[in-house]
Structures are given as structure tokens and as C-alpha cells.
Amino acid sequence: MSTPTRIPVPPYLTAEWERPEDADGFWTQDRMHFPDPIPQLDDSLIRIFYSIGMNHGFTFYDIPLRASARRFWTHHYLMLMPLQLSPDELAAMEKRSEQTVRASMGQLQKNWDTEWLPEIRQTIDAWERFDLAGATTLELADHLDAVLDKLKRLFAIHFEVALPSMVPVSLFEELYGELFGGADRLEPYRLLQGLDNKTVASNLALWRLSQKASSIPAVRRIMETMPADQVVRALDASPESRAFLTDFRAYLDEYGRRSDYWWSVSRPSWFEDPSAPIEMMKGYLAQPDKNPELEMAALAAEREQLVAAAREQLEMYPQAVRDQFEFLLRAARVGTVLSEDHGYWLDFRAASDARQVFVEAGQRLAAAGSIANPADVVHLTHDEISDALRAATPLNFRLTVAERAAEIERYHGVELPPAIGTQPPGPPPDNPGLRTLTKFFGVQPEDSDDPSVLLGAAGSAGVVRGPAKVVRSLADADKIVPGDILIAETTAPPWTPLFGTVAAVVTDTGGVLSHCAVVAREYGIPAVVGTGFATAKITDGQMVEVDGGRGVVRIISD
Numbered sequence: 185m186s187t188p189t190r191i192p193v194p195p196y197l198t199a200e201w202e203r204p205e206d207a208d209g210f211w212t213q214d215r216m217h218f219p220d221p222i223p224q225l226d227d228s229l230i231r232i233f234y235s236i237g238m239n240h241g242f243t244f245y246d247i248p249l250r251a252s253a254r255r256f257w258t259h260h261y262l263m264l265m266p267l268q269l270s271p272d273e274l275a276a277m278e279k280r281s282e283q284t285v286r287a288s289m290g291q292l293q294k295n296w297d298t299e300w301l302p303e304i305r306q307t308i309d310a311w312e313r314f315d316l317a318g319a320t321t322l323e324l325a326d327h328l329d330a331v332l333d334k335l336k337r338l339f340a341i342h343f344e345v346a347l348p349s350m351v352p353v354s355l356f357e358e359l360y361g362e363l364f365g366g367a368d369r370l371e372p373y374r375l376l377q378g379l380d381n382k383t384v385a386s387n388l389a390l391w392r393l394s395q396k397a398s399s400i401p402a403v404r405r406i407m408e409t410m411p412a413d414q415v416v417r418a419l420d421a422s423p424e425s426r427a428f429l430t431d432f433r434a435y436l437d438e439y440g441r442r443s444d445y446w447w448s449v450s451r452p453s454w455f456e457d458p459s460a461p462i463e464m465m466k467g468y469l470a471q472p473d474k475n476p477e478l479e480m481a482a483l484a485a486e487r488e489q490l491v492a493a494a495r496e497q498l499e500m501y502p503q504a505v506r507d508q509f510e511f512l513l514r515a516a517r518v519g520t521v522l523s524e525d526h527g528y529w530l531d532f533r534a535a536s537d538a539r540q541v542f543v544e545a546g547q548r549l550a551a552a553g554s555i556a557n558p559a560d561v562v563h564l565t566h567d568e569i570s571d572a573l574r575a576a577t578p579l580n581f582r583l584t585v586a587e588r589a590a591e592i593e594r595y596h597g598v599e600l601p602p603a604i605g606t607q608p609p610g611p612p613p614d615n616p617g618l619r620t621l622t623k624f625f626g627v628q629p630e631d632s633d634d635p636s637v638l639l640g641a642a643g644s645a646g647v648v649r650g651p652a653k654v655v656r657s658l659a660d661a662d663k664i665v666p667g668d669i670l671i672a673e674t675t676a677p678p679w680t681p682l683f684g685t686v687a688a689v690v691t692d693t694g695g696v697l698s699h700c701a702v703v704a705r706e707y708g709i710p711a712v713v714g715t716g717f718a719t720a721k722i723t724d725g726q727m728v729e730v731d732g733g734r735g736v737v738r739i740i741s742d
């Protein structure tokens with residue numbers, strides 16, 4: 185019988201365990217969601233996201249897992265620990281989980297429309313009505329604490345939605361493979377493509393804005409000649425462009441409450457700094473023949489043809505098999521849409537609105553002298569911020585902020601171990617929930633014998649060659665031109681319009697159910713995900729070949 189194995193830490197690092205028992209956990213760096221250092225404020229909220237949100241989801245659906253989050257060397261690490269149960273207890277719990285998740289899968293759309301979304305919107309509307317600037321400092325402190333309480337509920341809803349949204353997609357893929365054994369692994373996902381959702385709506389709205397910009401000479405001239413960070417000022421100074429600027433601001437009010445990455449309150453939202461969507465509109469202007477509406481319609485038509493063909497092949501199967509196919513197809517379609525829609529409302533809009541509370545708190549603390557600059561508030565925990573707002577005399581956090589900022593700088597770019605702690609014995613349990621999470625987060629890629637070849641997971645089919653562009657954040661989006669191969673550690677929904685410009689995408693992280701893979705399939709471009717270190721091995725300008733169906737990336741030349 186195998187035994188747990190302590191994972192060695194590189195000699196240039198020291199693992200500082202918050203609790204002695206943490207050393208016995210298996211902690212993996214979650215680069216797919218948080219590739220960069222995270223400041224204290226994000227860390228304090230991310231811990232709640234997992235300890236309360238994800239664990240609520242596991243309990244709600246009887247999934248035999250528990251989650252914890254920690255910050256090592258300023259980076260986010262996640263532990264998913266199976267419950268210590270006897271074989272009989274585990275089997276009974278997994279049976280309950282299958283029944284609970286299946287019941288929720290059948291009610292997903294109804295639950296979203298009648299329960300989850302109304303509650304989310306009620307919370308967000310109340311936050312957006314609150315007069316942050318007009319509140320007294322004590323009123324702001326009370327509001328901040330109330331926002332934290334509501335965030336706990338929103339985090340719980342996140343996983344009430346996310347888990348039964350992803351599981352049917354995974355189960356549909358598995359059923360499709362069983363029924364049509366010779367099918368390509370990515371083929372079942374083509375039966376889920378071309379579905380309308382908030383991410384698609386956001387991208388189409390931005391493309392339509394770019395078409396309007398193209399039709400107004402003054403606007404087009406500004407968009408094509410001015411740096412992104414100067415475009416808004418130039419539009420405002422041009423009488424012919426102000427109507428377009430009004431439309432753009434309306435877009436930002438609807439879709440711009442999001443930052444460049446996943447859940448974060450430390451990064452400015454698009455409506456605070458609209459450089460990213462402006463760069464994306466520039467990309468659309470450089471492709472006058474591109475029409476995402478027609479492309480989406482073609483994907484939807486192909487989807488319906490494939491569904492019809494599958495149903496025809498299943499006509500001779502027992503009714504129970506056909507019923508299972510139809511149930512999982514319906515649930516997977518709803519799950520595919522809700523995976524994007526819940527992210528729009530929870531990962532981005534709610535996070536952006538919560539951020540505004542901390543932005544106001546930063547201004548108050550800077551005015552009181554507790555911190556040097558309002559932006560320094562991200563180096564404090566939510567409890568420290570609340571205490572500082574309530575303090576009778578100003579608390580001095582300047583030294584604390586300096587030390588924490590220096591720590592982030594110290595570890596920025598340092599190569600960190602993908603896992604620390606203790607490697608558990610034996611293989612992980614095999615159940616639908618864990619298989620789904622594995623397809624979402626991905627697995628360690630295989631090693632390649634050829635130094636010019638990187639191996640990853642097949643994300644979206646197709647073979648294409650082009651020059652590589654390594655993009656660390658949307659601040660690098662200005663170097664992307666049509667036909668480039670996007671190389672990134674990870675991508676998030678706000679990056680999606682870039683998929684309309686590039687020829688293919690390669691990421692260090694993720695699996696076949698990761699956001700990058702899902703969106704690449706929606707845009708019909710090849711994708712290889714979970715390569716581990718593409719951003720370290722590939723440099724700008726290298727010609728690369730991406731085989732998305734096989735999960736292979738080949739460096740052709742410099």
C-alpha cells in the first residue's frame with residue numbers, strides 16, 4: 185500500500201505553513217484563475233470564496249470533497265481534499281450526490297430564472313444604488329461589512345450554479361463517446377456550440393460598436409491613430425465623435441464591470457480603465473471582412489445538423505438510451521450557457537461592484553493618513569480595512585503596506601513549484617464531480633522527447649501556423665494582429681474578443697472544459713490548453729504550429 189509523500193520545496197524557497205497540519209495537505213498552484221501574485225485584499229476574499237462558497241457547493245450536492253485556499257510566496261494555492269470515509273460511506277455519499285446533481289441538472293434553467301438570478305440582481309442593484317461618496321465613514325464601514333456578508337451568499341450561489349452546470353457537459357461527452365465510439369473526443373462539444381450567452385452578447389456588442397466606429401470618419405481616425413489610453417479624451421474633444429462616446433459609455437455600463445482576469449477586486453474594471461475594449465475594437469477595425477454574427481449563425485447551423493445526425497443514428501437504440509442522450513444534451517446546453525452567464529453576474533459584475541466599496545475605503549484611509557495612496561488599500565485584508573474605517577484615531581498601515589508590496593515584487597516572476605505539501609497515496613477517487621473538475625483544471629502535461637514540441641490537452645480542433653505572441657495581460661493586447669497565435673498562461677471571459685483576431689490559442693493551464701477551450705470552440709479556432717510552460721518556452725515572433733485536435737504545439741522556426 186502506497187504512503188503519502190512529502191513534496192520537496194526548491195532550495196531557494198521556504199514553505200511557511202500557517203497551521204502545522206497544512207503541511208499534510210496537497211496544495212496546487214491555481215495558475216488558471218490567478219497566474220500573478222495576489223495582494224492581501226484579494227487573498228482574504230478568495231479564501232472565503234473557497235472555504236464558504238466551494239465547500240457550500242460540495243455540501244449542497246453531497247460531493248465528498250472539501251476545499252481550502254492559501255497564499256504561498258504571494259501566489260494562490262488550492263487544496264481539494266477527499267473526505268475521509270469508509271468505502272461503504274463513500275459509495276453511499278456518491279450515490280446521493282449523483283441523485284442530487286442529476287435532479288438539479290433537470291431544473292437548471294428554472295432555478296436560474298426564478299431563484300438564483302433574481303437574488304443576484306437584487307444584491308447588485310442595492311450595491312449600485314448605495315451612495316458611496318455621500319456616506320459617512322462609519323456608514324461606509326457598515327456597508328463594507330454588509331457587502332462581505334452578501335459576498336458569502338453570492339459565493340455560495342456561484343457553486344450552486346457552477347457544479348451542476350459543468351457536470352452535464354462532462355457526462356454528455358462521456359455518453360457520446362460510449363454511443364459513437366469512433367468519434368473524435370472534441371466532437372460532442374460541437375453539439376453544444378453556437379449558443380447565445382452573456383459572453384457572446386458582450387463580444388457582439390463590442391463588434392457592433394467597432395462597425396459604428398468604422399462608419400464615422402472622425403471616430404475611425406481616432407481609433408486607428410491614438411493610443412488606447414488617449415482615445416476617450418480624443419473622442420470627447422471631437423464634436424463628431426461624442427455620440428459614439430455616449431454609446432461606448434453605455435456599453436461599459438452594461439458590460440464593462442469586469443477586470444482583465446477572474447474574480448478580483450484589486451484590478452481596475454473596464455469602466456474605470458477602458459483601454460482593453462478599445463484595443464479589441466482596434467483589432468476588429470483591422471479585420472473589415474470579419475462578421476462574428478454570421479460566424480455564430482454558422483456554428484449554430486452546424487450544431488443542429490450534428491444533433492439531427494446523432495438522433496438519426498440513435499433511432500435503433502432502446503428508448504432509455506435515447507432519453508438519456510436527450511436529457512444530457514438539454515442539461516449540457518443549459519450548463520454551457522450558465523457557465524458563462526453566472527460568470528458575468530458573479531465573477532465580474534458583482535466583483536466589480538464590491539471593488540468600488542474598497543476603492544472608496546482606500547480614498548478615505550489615504551485622506552486620514554493610514555495609507556500613502558488610495559490604491560494601497562489592496563495590500564490590506566478586508567478585516568483590516570473595516571477596523572481602520574471604524575478606528576477613533578487613524579491607524580498607520582504605511583509600513584505594513586510597504587512590506588507587503590515589497591513581498592509581491594520579490595516573488596513576481598519567480599519560478600514556483602506547481603504543488604507543495606504532501607502527495608496523497610494512490611489515485612484520486614473516480615466520480616463524475618472529480619472527473620469534471622479534472623477536465624476543467626487540466627492535468628500535468630506529458631513530457632515531450634522533442635524540444636521543439638509541447639504537449640497539452642486538445643481544446644479545440646484544427647491545425648494552423650502563425651507567429652506567436654506571448655500575452656501576459658490585456659495590457660499586451662496591442663501587439664496582437666490578425667493571424668497571430670495567442671500564447672498565454674490563462675484566459676478569462678474579458679479576453680474573449682481577442683479570439684476573434686488570433687488564428688489559434690495556446691495556454692499553460694486548463695483542460696477541455698476550461699474557459700479558453702470552450703471559447704476557442706465557439707470561435708472555431710484551434711486551441712491547445714494545459715501545456716504547462718508555453719509562455720516560458722515560446723517567444724514573440726516564433727513561427728508555431730498548433731494542432732488543437734491532438735493537443736500538440738510545434739515550434740517551426742525563430
